[in-house]
Amino acid sequence: MAAHSLKLVCMVAILCMLVLNPMATAALDCKEVETKLSPCRIYLKSSGTTNKEECCQGVNGMAASAADHQQVCKCIQNRIGGRFVPKKIKTLVEALPQECGVKFKISATADCSK
Template identity: 60%
Template sequence: MVVHSLKLACMVAMLCMLVLNPMATASLSCNDVETELDPCVVYLFSSRTKNKVECCKGVRALNERARDKTDRQEACQCIKNQLGGWHAWFITEEIKSLVEDLPQQCGVDFKISATANCNKIK
């Protein structure tokens, strides 16, 4: 019984440290970016005829999550990596143009580009 109470007390203490210490939270990862923007694949490859609502929900959610400079730079780099590298073989110039227009289509002030300098994002 004492061991159980001690374990419970330790778990509560660790939980309090996580809640009270904002530095303990993880920053935005490429996996997070991909998850939020996943609905946009259908939207983009259908030339903006399908899945706009779901795509824009993801774009807005990503914008909300990427509040600080580091998160915005990370999101930029993840998007840039998806538009470049071996993925570029499957992404036409038309799709890249649609991607760059995506934030405007969804009412978000965030630039997306395959040639963006992510280090300059504020």
């Protein structure tokens, strides 16, 4: 009976860990990056004058690990790298980490492996 209870407690504990932190081992995917950065569209369209706090919440929400930084870098490069994006917008995108107090680099030419 005690062994059955112990197994049940262990299973519940494992499930709680998975539910509470499902991304513990997986890096973000580009869909998640786009969702988290969606408030930044307003910030970028306003040339950095509107919605900075909401944008920074999304940026800061992706600053959990080196793997996340690398994935965010790759996703943003895919969005701004090969398309025509005005220089002013690219400059604002590249400045987002610094503006939001996050220590990683974003640019169309950044080495995303670092």
